[in-house]
Amino acid sequence: MHIVKLNATTSTNTYLKEYARELDSKEDILVVTHTQLEGRGQRGASWESEPGKNLTFSVFKRVEGFRADRTFYMTMAASLMVVDTLKHFGVRQLSVKWPNDILAGNQKICGILIETVLRDGLYGVILGVGLNVNQKVFQEAPRATSLVNQTGKIHDLEEVLNRFLEAFYTYAKRVEEFDFTGLHKSYEQRLFRRNKVSTFQLPEGELLTGIISGVSKNGKLILQLEDELSREFDLKEIKLLY
Template sequence: MHIVKLNATTSTNTYLKEYARELDFKEDILVWTHAQVEGRGQRGAIWESEPGKNLTFSVFKRVEGFRADRTFYMSMAASLMVVETLEHFGVRQLAVKWPNDILAGARKICGILIETIIRDGLYGVILGVGINVNQKVFEKAPRATSVLLETGRVTDLNEVLDYFIKSFYKYAELVSQFDFARLHQLYEQQLFRKDKVSTFELPGGKHIAGVINGVSKNGKLILQLEDELLKEFDLKEIKLLY
């Protein structure tokens, strides 16, 4: 893997997308920045990160020949990469809040944003990862946490990145082998509030109760509603309240 380190950039995902338009990448590329001034999350959220305290990086991987309707398996793999990395550094009570926020207990410790590159079909994916490592105070995200807050120890960012890269290739291998059943199983084992009654918000503010049954192969959340029927929702259709 080729690693590029930047002092600052608007967004590592944006940086890689711009270069992917111009270059024909032959290898995996990871862009890591000391300061990301316009980090992005799901639903257009802004990612808060104190410069030099956390890991903010993006990885480009070519996936030519990979069916576009299977891209959520890359999201599953990315979530598992992060969970395994954080477990290694002593973080406990980890879970994946659908689709790919990583929680420690009920506090967010990592966000993942996945984007695709199209060139006469699916060409590559960019995994944008923000891991809170040594930050103590979160002014804009009061429900956030970090490796430091969870373990009481300052952790070397290079060590976390090195371990993530090992986990990246472990789970990317499952994707390349089309071992989707295994990925799906491992992902659902980590799914936050699976098989528990939870409250969800629909567009417009209506609240409903349901039980998370799992996730479909194309990434939709499967809920068992009060009438015991199963219904699928995408990210724009429902929000878990917790």
């Protein structure tokens, strides 16, 4: 793996997207930064991260020939990579809030942003990770937590990153070997509030009650509604309130 270490950048995903566009590298690329100025998350959200306290990085991997309708399996794999990493360091009550926020209890400890790189079809994927490690106070994200808050210990950032990379290659191999059934099952077992009555908000503000029963192979959330019918929603169509 080719590693690029930066003192500061706006977003490691943005940096890596430009970097990968200029190169024709068959090698995986990791970009990690001390300070991320404009970290991005799902739904255009920003990512709060105290410089030098957390891990903000992105990984580029070539996936030529991978079918576009299977890209959500990469999201599943990415979520499980982070869960395994945090579990190794003693974090408990880990779950995945659909599609790829990692929670400890009901507090967010990690955000993931996956973007595709196109070059005459699907060329590669960029996995962006914002993992809270040694930051104790979050001014703009009151529901955030971190490794130090969960374990009571300061953690070495390099050690946490290396552990993640071990998990990255474990799950990347499962994707390459088309272990989609196994990934799907493991992901659904970790789904936050699965099989529990929950409240959701639609884009117009209307509230909806349903039970998360799973996720479709293309990443849509499957809800069991009050009329006992199942309905699928994509990310822009529904928001879980908790």
